[in-house]
Amino acid sequence: MIKIVNIALLLISMVGLSLFSQSIQFEEILPQAPMPVNLVEFDYVAQGASEFSDVDGDGDIDLIISGSTSYVGPLNTITRLYLNDGVGNFILDNSATFTGVRLGTVDFIDVDGDSDDDLLITGQKY
Ligand SMILES: [Ca+2]
Numbered sequence: 698m699i700k701i702v703n704i705a706l707l708l709i710s711m712v713g714l715s716l717f718s719q720s721i722q723f724e725e726i727l728p729q730a731p732m733p734v735n736l737v738e739f740d741y742v743a744q745g746a747s748e749f750s751d752v753d754g755d756g757d758i759d760l761i762i763s764g765s766t767s768y769v770g771p772l773n774t775i776t777r778l779y780l781n782d783g784v785g786n787f788i789l790d791n792s793a794t795f796t797g798v799r800l801g802t803v804d805f806i807d808v809d810g811d812s813d814d815d816l817l818i819t820g821q822k823y
């Protein structure tokens with residue numbers, strides 16, 4: 698009986714030895730971009746316009762969209778600014794309010810030469 702136990706211990710020791718004798722490999726895990734946490738679905742607009750510009754000067758291209766949110770019934774027009782958070786998420790900037798228009802244009806250009814883009818919005822207001 699003692700011999701059986703000794704053989705079992707010996708086998709366990711051999712198995713354990715083989716487990717511990719394996720080499721350990723380390724894998725370098727590169728940092729991943731943060732997962733988007735606040736994805737915005739852009740408003741559907743018809744008869745609209747859009748333009749990209751880095752409006753806040755953080756190096757990421759932001760987006761402005763204008764147009765009509767409905768084709769039938771009462772027309773509703775919007776112009777909304779979405780700020781890029783730097784990892785590909787565009788977040789609606791509620792602090793910037795613009796007159797909603799359709800059938801127009803939105804364009805950025807530095808009108809006054811101060812190195813900041815200025816915004817021109819044209820279109821039909823409802
Ligand atoms: Ca920006």
Ligand SMILES: [Ca+2]
Pocket residue numbers: 806807808809810811812813814815
């Ligand atoms: Ca300017």
